[in-house]
Amino acid sequence: MKNMKLNNNLECPMLGLGTFMLSPEDAYTSTLEALKMGYSLIDTANAYVNERAVGRAI
Known part of the structure; x- marks a missing residue:
């Protein structure tokens, strides 16, 4: 994956x-x-109601 340098x-x-x-x-x-x-x-948030599942996968 390519990265970009931030400020x-x-x-x-x-x-x-x-x-x-x-x-x-x-x-x-x-x-x-x-x-x-x-x-x-990985973008997730509590409001997505899938944060726990993403955490288990990680």
Whole structure:
């Protein structure tokens, strides 16, 4: 995965997995597969109601 340098000289992945609107089951599976493919940026939030499933996958 490519990273970009931020203004504070930290690097951030250019591509990430968004979990908005995914059911907990789909968020778990998608996160597992994304991590296997090399993703390191996973976007989740308590408001998405799948945060726990994403955490289990990580």
